[in-house]
Amino acid sequence: MLDAIDRQILTVLQENARTPHAELARRIGMAASAVVERVRKLEERGVIRGYALDLDPRAVDLGLLAFVFVRTTDRGSPETAERLAHVPGVLEVHDVAGEDCYLVKVRAASPEDLYERLRDTFNEVPSVLSTRTTIVLKTLKTTTVLPMPDDGVAPSRDGNREGTDGRRG
Numbered sequence: 001m002l003d004a005i006d007r008q009i010l011t012v013l014q015e016n017a018r019t020p021h022a023e024l025a026r027r028i029g030m031a032a033s034a035v036v037e038r039v040r041k042l043e044e045r046g047v048i049r050g051y052a053l054d055l056d057p058r059a060v061d062l063g064l065l066a067f068v069f070v071r072t073t074d075r076g077s078p079e080t081a082e083r084l085a086h087v088p089g090v091l092e093v094h095d096v097a098g099e100d101c102y103l104v105k106v107r108a109a110s111p112e113d114l115y116e117r118l119r120d121t122f123n124e125v126p127s128v129l130s131t132r133t134t135i136v137l138k139t140l141k142t143t144t145v146l147p148m149p150d151d152g153v154a155p156s157r158d159g160n161r162e163g164t165d166g167r168r169g
């Protein structure tokens with residue numbers, strides 16, 4: 001389980017994973033050595049799975065975003081999921097409930113590039129029966145930040161956290 005301090009650390013790191021341990025410690029009100037140890041334990045437990053770079057897709061010529069619904073003959077097959085995951089430009093593969101078997105998030109350079117990927121790679125997977133593609137016209141929100149459960153501790157004006165009963169957190 002995560003305690004209030006772990007959640008505070010995770011909240012700050014989700015804002016900026018490159019926050020130095022000294023700054024993290026200052027914001028949370030702990031010694032830097034204690035924060036380093038907590039972060040290390042969160043990494044060991046797999047709560048923190050890694051640190052990633054957030055690139056502008058247009059800067060690397062992948063401005064087209066699409067979601068592809070995939071129907072297969074072998075619902076939930078690890079082999080099919082693995083083959084879909086290795087298609088160039090595939091960012092996510094989700095096994096979903098409903099008529100379709102998978103929902104796949106894909107980045108491509110253009111509609112033509114997406115068409116070629118679908119034709120040359122998705123349709124080459126033997127178990128794929130059909131695909132339905134939705135092209136994103138405009139992204140209104142995207143985030144990787146997960147909400148932390150409310151522990152009844154709110155930030156005070158000086159950046160420290162204060163409980164709703166007036167106790168310092």
